[in-house]
Amino acid sequence: GQQVMQIPQYQHVQEGEDFTTYCNSSTTLSNIQWYKQRPGGHPVFLIQLVKSGEVKKQKRLTFQFGEAKKNSSLHITATQTTDVGTYFCAGRDSGGSYIPTFGRGTSLIVHP
Amino acid sequence: SAVISQKPSRDICQRGTSLTIQCQVDSQVTMMFWYRQQPGQSLTLIATANQGSEATYESGFVIDKFPISRPNLTFSTLTVSNLSPEDSSIYLCSTWTGPNYGYTFGSGTRLTVV
Numbered sequence: 488g489q490q491v492m493q494i495p496q497y498q499h500v501q502e503g504e505d506f507t508t509y510c511n512s513s514t515t516l517s518n519i520q521w522y523k524q525r526p527g528g529h530p531v532f533l534i535q536l537v538k539s540g541e542v543k544k545q546k547r548l549t550f551q552f553g554e555a556k557k558n559s560s561l562h563i564t565a566t567q568t569t570d571v572g573t574y575f576c577a578g579r580d581s582g583g584s585y586i587p588t589f590g591r592g593t594s595l596i597v598h599p
Numbered sequence: 600s601a602v603i604s605q606k607p608s609r610d611i612c613q614r615g616t617s618l619t620i621q622c623q624v625d626s627q628v629t630m631m632f633w634y635r636q637q638p639g640q641s642l643t644l645i646a647t648a649n650q651g652s653e654a655t656y657e658s659g660f661v662i663d664k665f666p667i668s669r670p671n672l673t674f675s676t677l678t679v680s681n682l683s684p685e686d687s688s689i690y691l692c693s694t695w696t697g698p699n700y701g702y703t704f705g706s707g708t709r710l711t712v713v
Contacts, residue, residue, distance in 0.1 A: 518698075520701050520702070522701070522702075528706075528707075529691060529704040529705065529706050529707045530642070530691075530702075530704050531704075532700055532701030532702060532703070533701075534701075535698050535699075535701055537698075575641065575642070577702075586632070586644060586647065587702075589641045589642045590641060591640065591641045592640075592641055594639075
């Protein structure tokens with residue numbers, strides 16, 4: 488079955504440093520979504536990418552979808568303490584279930 | 600987007616008992632999804648619930664352990680039966696709310712089995 492791998496599992500940064508998390512799928516994806524889960528909270532949708540090579544920005548967050556539609560990344564510029572949380576990717580297999588598979592998540596810890 | 604009210608938010612249960620989790624959506628939705636999230640782990644899909652039909656369970660999850668009801672298009676329950684400490688986890692309900700809003704999740708139920 489489809490596997491979605493996400494690295495790193497944890498990332499400690501000093502406030503103001505950049506952060507990137509990477510997501511790789513074992514199969515080609517029809518789309519990929521990104522979610523943020525604050526400590527003690529529930530996942531909250533950030534964005535969906537659909538097109539090969541797509542790049543979308545939300546303020547300091549930049550999302551990319553690979554040309555082969557098998558990988559994706561989320562980059563945060565100049566992290567702030569409000570960025571703390573776990574970031575999940577969720578990839579929908581282009582040839583399989585319409586329900587996405589979640590990556591394991593990357594926990595971002597920002598030190599002031 | 601939809602808003603999902605989930606309760607209880609947390610519970611401590613004795614082993615061998617059951618816990619029923621409720622999710623109420625503020626609009627009609629076709630499918631609802633139930634997930635389990637163990638501490639520090641990803642979300643694992645338990646089952647998909649359609650109104651008027653039996654839920655579809657993922658590999659490793661069975662109806663006897665996780666019975667689901669979906670009496671109408673705004674409500675669903677998940678029961679975790681015959682509890683054991685291994686069932687201690689966070690349980691989340693969810694629904695798809697479109698490409699601009701993605702999957703909307705309930706606030707989660709933190710279950711501790713003692």
